[in-house]
Amino acid sequence: MLEAARLQSALRQLPEGGVERQAVDAGEIDAVIDYANSNIIMFPLAQRALRDAAKGATAADRQPALKGPARNSVLAALPRADYERLLPGLEAVALKVGEVLHEEDVPIRYVYFLVDCVVSLLTRTEGQRTTATGIVGREGMVGMPLVYGVDASSVRAQVLAAGTAMRMSAERFRDQFRQSLPLQRELYRYAYVQLAQTRQAVACGRSHHTEQFLASMLLTISDRSGSQELLLTQETLADLLHARRESITVAATALRSGNLIRYSRGKVSIVRRKGLEAASCSCYKRIETLHAV
Amino acid sequence: MKRRSAKSKSRPAELTTVVVLRLYVAGGAPNSRQAIANLESICAEYLKDGHRLEVVDVLEDPRRAMAEGVLVTPSLTKLSPQPVAQVVGNLSDRKRVLLALGLKPDVA
Numbered sequence: 001m002l003e004a005a006r007l008q009s010a011l012r013q014l015p016e017g018g019v020e021r022q023a024v025d026a027g028e029i030d031a032v033i034d035y036a037n038s039n040i041i042m043f044p045l046a047q048r049a050l051r052d053a054a055k056g057a058t059a060a061d062r063q064p065a066l067k068g069p070a071r072n073s074v075l076a077a078l079p080r081a082d083y084e085r086l087l088p089g090l091e092a093v094a095l096k097v098g099e100v101l102h103e104e105d106v107p108i109r110y111v112y113f114l115v116d117c118v119v120s121l122l123t124r125t126e127g128q129r130t131t132a133t134g135i136v137g138r139e140g141m142v143g144m145p146l147v148y149g150v151d152a153s154s155v156r157a158q159v160l161a162a163g164t165a166m167r168m169s170a171e172r173f174r175d176q177f178r179q180s181l182p183l184q185r186e187l188y189r190y191a192y193v194q195l196a197q198t199r200q201a202v203a204c205g206r207s208h209h210t211e212q213f214l215a216s217m218l219l220t221i222s223d224r225s226g227s228q229e230l231l232l233t234q235e236t237l238a239d240l241l242h243a244r245r246e247s248i249t250v251a252a253t254a255l256r257s258g259n260l261i262r263y264s265r266g267k268v269s270i271v272r273r274k275g276l277e278a279a280s281c282s283c284y285k286r287i288e289t290l291h292a293v
Numbered sequence: 294m295k296r297r298s299a300k301s302k303s304r305p306a307e308l309t310t311v312v313v314l315r316l317y318v319a320g321g322a323p324n325s326r327q328a329i330a331n332l333e334s335i336c337a338e339y340l341k342d343g344h345r346l347e348v349v350d351v352l353e354d355p356r357r358a359m360a361e362g363v364l365v366t367p368s369l370t371k372l373s374p375q376p377v378a379q380v381v382g383n384l385s386d387r388k389r390v391l392l393a394l395g396l397k398p399d400v401a
């Protein structure tokens with residue numbers, strides 16, 4: 001009898017309307033015990049996973065459902081046991097542009113491991129005016145104050161490019177962070193990178209032209225989101241670079257006339273990446289090399 | 294002497310309930326691994342040291358799985374305290390697992 005037919009026959013032996021059948025329908029079962037033939041029958045997906053494991057495939061290859069969170073660099077760098085301990089507390093959420101994840105001075109309720117979205121960290125300057133002092137993407141986590149033992153954020157964390165993130169309640173995160181040394185190591189490393197990036201950005205804003213700064217910012221956002229198409233209005237870019245809108249228009253026009261970017265209706269497309277890298281200041285390269293720390 | 298014996302009688306014996314659990318899995322198959330991770334997380338949060346968990350791999354010991362009436366894996370059985378309870382699947386429904394273990398889920 002073929003494996004599939006044997007599986008069907010074993011499934012028919014399960015109690016009608018029972019919890020076992022419900023779990024099978026939900027895809028939560030790996031194997032059925034076939035009492036008629038004294039045998040264990042594996043579901044095809046589970047069998048494939050075991051075969052891959054035997055071949056020495058990576059954890060991410062074995063578990064297609066876990067590929068999402070593993071695209072976040074912090075989570076991907078964790079040893080399997082630590083990663084799996086985190087998984088039950090992680091919930092996938094779709095984040096929309098403009099959504100505020102953390103507000104200044106408000107206690108943090110969730111931390112976010114970004115998968116394919118970008119979040120800007122905005123610091124208030126005067127009145128309601130803010131300027132970006134950090135960009136977070138799939139390389140990091142939003143909610144770093146908790147790593148430093150601080151409960152509230154000093155910045156507003158706002159979604160810049162829509163996408164998916166894995167979120168975890170602050171309470172649970174504190175617990176996991178205390179227990180997992182590898183998680184501590186990864187987040188301290190990321191904290192260092194973030195601090196170094198902020199320092200570089202401060203130096204960059206003081207010493208380079210808006211055009212170079214804009215090129216660096218577009219490349220950074222593209223790297224963080226993994227996309228060459230960025231939904232950004234000139235107003236957002238002005239806020240990000242703490243520049244006047246007119247200066248952004250001039251800088252964007254220069255990059256467009258060099259055929260490095262296309263720009264229309266709040267959408268920036270990177271046309272020639274190498275050219276844009278050449279137009280950016282050395283700060284972009286320095287910031288990117290920090291990720292190799 | 295009398296006083297001492299009276300004192301020792303008045304102190305109640307310490308009673309700690311240990312939850313005894315058995316999780317049946319199929320090697321390192323995805324749902325089985327997920328169930329182990331989910332259960333470990335629940336135990337760490339709610340039961341701390343007050344539990345004993347045995348993981349039985351049905352691929353290594355199919356006879357035992359049959360002797361104990363397991364139908365599918367992953368499958369969790371709470372053996373003690375009574376009543377015996379069972380949850381099947383990858384244990385991602387935290388509330389259902391807590392209920393089966395006789396624990397109250399946190400109020401969100």
